[in-house]
Amino acid sequence: MNEHTLSMRLERVATHVPQGARLADIGSDHGYLPVALMLRERIEYAVAGEVASPPHAAAQRNVRKQGLESRIAVRLADGLAAIVPEDRITAVSLCGMGGETLCEILEAGRARLAGVERLVLQPNGAEPQVRQWLMSNGYRIVAEEVLREHRFDYEIIVAEPGHAAYSPQQLYFGPLLMRDHGQAFHVKWQRMLGQKKQTLANFAQARVAVPPAKVADFEQQVDWITRLLAERPHLED
Helix, strand or coil, X not given: CCCCCCCHHHHHHHHCCCCCEEXXXXXXXXXXXXXXXXXXXXXXXXXXXXXXXXHHHHHHHHHXXXXXXXXXXXXXXXXXXXXXXXXXXXXEEEEEECHHHHHHHHHHCXXXXXXXXXXXXXXXXXXXXXXXXXXXXXXXXXXXXXXXXXXXXXXXXXXXXXXXXXXHHHHHHCCCXXXXXXXXXXXXXXXXXXXXXXXXXXXXXXXXXXXXXXXXXXXXXXXXXXXXXXXXXXXXX
16 A cells, blocks of 8 residues: 555545545645545645654654645644644544544534534444444444455445434444445455354353353344344355
8 A cells, every 4th residue: 555556445436525524634644645635636735743753753754745734734633633723624534543532532623523514434443432432423324334354344435524323223233334335344344243142142251150141232233233234145255
């Protein structure tokens, strides 16, 4: 992966960044996403924010290499603190971090999201918590997808300001994914079903009793997954 050729995951993220956006890519690592989008003339301006010095320096090098210093600001900052009002940011991307961390960044920087028209999120796990944060903070989910790359399943969640009310199952699977789920979604949840059943079997054999509430939670998840997969019985693994 480089500033010209993105990973499959980041290519899919890129498709959800609106044409002409002013993008803040938080946790930008090497700055590959904003640099690629700028080279493709997809965005007007970008901030590449990074909290750690080595990836911040790498992003600076990549931006400088492409002669984009006037169009991409690379900043060493914690989360959304990388954004200043003068940036007039319209889209924010947060990718490749744990879902809990992603929610913490959004919560800590809520005031800096004023004027932002789209959030493009790719959490590594804890997707239900991310959807819960969005619903609780005045965002509706407008696009979702699942993809598998290098033996990992990734979900992309795209949200815009607006009212939404999601059920517990919709928060768990994704409101759009559970309605239109396809091959990648089906394969992911077949795999997850096996893992959840194995966990329940391990609970039953544990030397120390597992709290009943935890057992009930896993049983609920197994039931939800089984029912949802039964709606598309003819999809092949």
